[in-house]
Amino acid sequence: MKKAILITAGIAISALASAQKVNIQNASNSLRDKDYPKAIEYINKAVADPDTKDNPKAWFVRGNIYMSMQNEPAKKAENPYREAAASYKKVAELDAKYEKDAVTQMLLISAYNYYNDAAVLYNKKKYTESYDLSKAVVDIHAIEGGKRFNNKSFDTIATDAMVIQAFSAYYDKKYDDALPILLKLKDNPINKGANTYLVLSDIYKTTGKDNQMLAIIEEGKKLYPDNQSLRNEELNYYIKSGKQDILMRKLEDAVAKDPNNGELLFNLANGYNNMAFPKDADGKELAKPANYAELLGKAEDAYKRAITADANNAGYNYNLGVLYYNQATEYNKRMNEQADLSNSAKGADKKKYEEAYNKIMVERDAAFDKAIPNLTKTVELLEPTASSLSADDKFSYQSALMALKEIYARKNDMAKSGEYKAKLEALRGKK
Numbered sequence: 001m002k003k004a005i006l007i008t009a010g011i012a013i014s015a016l017a018s019a020q021k022v023n024i025q026n027a028s029n030s031l032r033d034k035d036y037p038k039a040i041e042y043i044n045k046a047v048a049d050p051d052t053k054d055n056p057k058a059w060f061v062r063g064n065i066y067m068s069m070q071n072e073p074a075k076k077a078e079n080p081y082r083e084a085a086a087s088y089k090k091v092a093e094l095d096a097k098y099e100k101d102a103v104t105q106m107l108l109i110s111a112y113n114y115y116n117d118a119a120v121l122y123n124k125k126k127y128t129e130s131y132d133l134s135k136a137v138v139d140i141h142a143i144e145g146g147k148r149f150n151n152k153s154f155d156t157i158a159t160d161a162m163v164i165q166a167f168s169a170y171y172d173k174k175y176d177d178a179l180p181i182l183l184k185l186k187d188n189p190i191n192k193g194a195n196t197y198l199v200l201s202d203i204y205k206t207t208g209k210d211n212q213m214l215a216i217i218e219e220g221k222k223l224y225p226d227n228q229s230l231r232n233e234e235l236n237y238y239i240k241s242g243k244q245d246i247l248m249r250k251l252e253d254a255v256a257k258d259p260n261n262g263e264l265l266f267n268l269a270n271g272y273n274n275m276a277f278p279k280d281a282d283g284k285e286l287a288k289p290a291n292y293a294e295l296l297g298k299a300e301d302a303y304k305r306a307i308t309a310d311a312n313n314a315g316y317n318y319n320l321g322v323l324y325y326n327q328a329t330e331y332n333k334r335m336n337e338q339a340d341l342s343n344s345a346k347g348a349d350k351k352k353y354e355e356a357y358n359k360i361m362v363e364r365d366a367a368f369d370k371a372i373p374n375l376t377k378t379v380e381l382l383e384p385t386a387s388s389l390s391a392d393d394k395f396s397y398q399s400a401l402m403a404l405k406e407i408y409a410r411k412n413d414m415a416k417s418g419e420y421k422a423k424l425e426a427l428r429g430k431k
Helices: 022-032 036-048 056-070 081-094 100-123 127-141 152-171 175-185 194-206 210-223 228-240 244-257 262-276 292-309 314-343 347-388 391-410 414-429
Strands: none
Touching (some): 022 036, 022 056, 036 056, 056 081, 056 100, 100 127, 100 152, 127 152, 152 175, 152 194, 175 194, 194 210, 194 228, 228 244, 228 262, 244 262, 262 292, 292 314, 314 347, 314 391, 347 414
């Protein structure tokens, strides 16, 4: 989850008179005069007194006192709305019908204040505090089994508060607290999204519950079949667990049954691609497998077939272009090795390394040339909506521009390289 968004709420309080008990009346009078210390003194006596401790009016006045203090700039920093919220909740608990409209409005205002403070603290990465404050929003929303408020806007705010609460617990590594909230969120129609499944899968993975992790990924993929992160989580599990052959068999069987399904072909290509360019848990590149060339060829074939199925799919074109680009990068590494050997050699050996360098450079340039059409197609497909792309598409668009800029620079076509550089700078200028 990214930054939480603040909301605004106005506060309007009017003191209520005509209390039957002396302390309640005195508190109301003091509130009217804005003598808050006296008002609090009287009302606290009332709510502590056996005769009035269960009097909804006493708690209502107490809530009004603290909510009125929330309007005072000098007192706002003390967050008096929190005591107000506790008081209004007590009113609802004692008598759900007592001053119902006013209590409901004050509870809403309290919830919005709690949400704002939770968002601020979440953005500051103070997760314990943001968890508690966002939970307070959820608790208010749940009054009377969630039936007190008939307010769609508040339903959304309460759901957003659940998100803050869940992610606060997750980032605080309090997985037992985060898990039940996330399980509720995944089924919440207001907050449908793949991100919840990704966090759930990570919690299951971190806590060693592989079966639950795979089950939640599979559930997420059914709802969000185009989400690359979920797909990669599954691929990564099989790669890291040494069970990637199981996944590849699943994908190969699926493609055999549905050979023109671009999505299945794309998944298969990604699997071969990840196997050809393996990485460890930290994203560090590992040694290439013995069948690197075979895997590369299978990935290339599957990407091409996916593009045949859907020629205007930017993701398919981008990934094939990246495959060629990464292949060229591998050639680059081999060129650097030959250059190092040549620099320390003499005579015939030096010439041998130079010849090897030039031969590899031809292969590298050929791989770069193969990358150009698909990367160019990616740019053409995404450029018309560059200002409103999703995060994934924006990454693909920007990466394609960067790759094309570098490729043309290596080809010594500086005019063309400059063209893509200008597009890249224009995109960055829009951020």
